[in-house]
Amino acid sequence: MFDIGGWEFLIIGIVAIVIIGPKDLPGLIRSVVGWVRKARELAREFQSGIDDLAQEVELEKIGDEFRDGVGLGETGDIGNTIHQEIINAIDPDGDVTDAFDGAKEILEEDLTKIQNNLDQQDEIDDEPDDVAEQHSTAKKLESANNEPSEKTDQGKT
Numbered sequence: 598m599f600d601i602g603g604w605e606f607l608i609i610g611i612v613a614i615v616i617i618g619p620k621d622l623p624g625l626i627r628s629v630v631g632w633v634r635k636a637r638e639l640a641r642e643f644q645s646g647i648d649d650l651a652q653e654v655e656l657e658k659i660g661d662e663f664r665d666g667v668g669l670g671e672t673g674d675i676g677n678t679i680h681q682e683i684i685n686a687i688d689p690d691g692d693v694t695d696a697f698d699g700a701k702e703i704l705e706e707d708l709t710k711i712q713n714n715l716d717q718q719d720e721i722d723d724e725p726d727d728v729a730e731q732h733s734t735a736k737k738l739e740s741a742n743n744e745p746s747e748k749t750d751q752g753k754t
């Protein structure tokens with residue numbers, strides 16, 4: 598810190614003995630040593646605070662450089678960027694996506710037809726009991742009319 602050699606220190610000691618006196622010199626030395634210790638302690642705390650701050654700034658800088666290097670940019674774009682990179686790696690031309698889009702349209706059409714059929718079936722099931730009995734009676738009559746003709750056909754052969 599200070600560039601004080603042995604001869605300079607000896608001269609300061611002799612001057613201090615002459616000016617202060619041998620009786621008060623030990624108390625003065627203790628006071629000066631205490632001030633020096635406090636000054637060194639404050640300097641150490643200040644230096645460690647500066648080191649911590651520099652380390653945090655450097656970590657943030659490294660993180661920013663990493664994000665820029667990987668191409669992630671803003672943190673909100675991370676999911677979209679990764680998703681786009683995966684799509685580009687798997688299907689760069691978009692052929693697979695087009696094939697799945699066509700299949701999706703066909704499945705949606707079939708699903709609509711099935712849903713319409715189910716809705717019509719629900720309407721029939723929701724009819725009043727009289728109408729339902731009429732339908733069941735009509736079906737029984739049809740099946741009864743079909744059975745004798747089959748038996749007569751079998752008897753002829």
